[in-house]
Amino acid sequence: MIQTIFKRLLQTIPMLFIISLVSFALVQLAPGDPITSFVTPNMNPDDVERIRQSLGLDQPIYVQYFKWLANVLQGNFGYSLINNQPVLGQIIERLPATIGLMGTALFFTLLLSIPLGLVAAAYENTRLDRVLNAVSYIGISIPIFWFAMILIDVFSVQLGWLPSLGMRTIGVESFWDVVKHAILPVTALTFQGCASYYRYVRSNTINQLKEEYVLFGYAKGLSKAQIMRHHVLKNSLLPVITLLGMYLPQIITGAFITESVFSWPGMGSLGINAIFQLDYPMIMAITMFSALLLIIGNLLADIAYTIIDPRIREVS
Structure with missing residues (x-):
């Protein structure tokens, strides 16, 4: 196991290098010029060139890339082209807001999707199963930005129950104020996440219920609830582990669309602003963080597989 982990970690080095190379080239070749935000209509061309x-x-692009790579290897992700502030400092400043939002949404997603998927599979083709499937299809089909705007219109504009934008009310520092601001974005993220996770859990549970160990459990006199809780549940969670590994980058980098709609001051909105303003250092930092976390998430998912399923442990 330790050797496998060590080999996977070594494989991340060339993978991250290739990702950085491709990402840097794509960012540099994207249309637009980042210095346009510094240029005024009457500015002298020589001044524009000095800014550049x-x-x-x-x-040249290759010179810029190797300078950026040399700085990153020293732990320096550079300075933002827009506000001239250290990129790493801005990321660290935004992390708590994103981790709090995405972590809470993930908690409620798992809390709802796993039991609902198990129940739907246990009562397959019943009215309950059809209702849950219909709701999941709706969650998968509708764009999250549209659902977020519906939530704002209903609960903020029409009813006035919840704030629509930001993370805090100006001049208010209470925890409850943060909770009120987080309810709508967490609801939007949870609804979309539950729709996906629910279908994975339901599908895998249905397959597990057809296995021979389930029939053996009935033959031993175990109840359906006991079989679901002690045997089927563990095997049904394997695809969820894969999803969690893929979800790990979002916990850090945030939900770009949702954070933008709700003006949540996290990594997602920071990334969107960097993309629109062609802030190359910020875009590269967020891209590399996301790639690294995706690789780590897949590694953690593989480790979790071997812990939960002994058969995988024996093969490896």
Whole structure:
């Protein structure tokens, strides 16, 4: 197991290098010029060129890349082209808001989707199963930004129960105020997440209920609830582990669309602003963090597989 983990960690080095190379090229070749935010209509062309030189954008792409790579290897992700603040400092500042939002949404997603998927599979083709399937289809089909705007219109504009934007009310520092601001974005993320997780749990549970160990459990006199709780549940969670591994980058990098709609001051809104303003250092930092976390998430999912399923442990 330790050797496998060590090999996987070594494999991340060339993978991250290739990802950084491709990402840097794509960002640089994207249409637009980041210095347009510094240029005024009456600015002298020589001043524009000096700005370009001060930002290091006058050099060839490969020179810019290797300078960026050398700085990253030293733990320096550079400075934002927009506000001239350290990229790493801005990311650390935004992390708590994103982790709180995405972690809460993930908690409620698992809390709802796993039992609902088990129940729907246990009562397959019943009215309850059909209702839950219909709701999950709706959750998968509708765009999250549209659902988020519906939530804002109903609960903020029409009813006035909850705030629609931001993380805090100006001048209010209470925890309950943060909770009220988080209810709508967490609801939007949970609804979409439950729709996906529920279908994976339901599908895998239905397959598990057809296995011979379930029939053996009935033959031993175990009840359906006992079989579901002690045997089927563990085997049904294997695909959920894969989803959790893929979800790990979002816990750190945030939900770009949802955070933008609700003006949540997290990593998602920071990434969107960086993309619109062509803030190359910020875009690259968020991209590399996301790639690294995706690789780590897949590694943790593989480790969890071997812990939960002894058969995988024996093969490996």
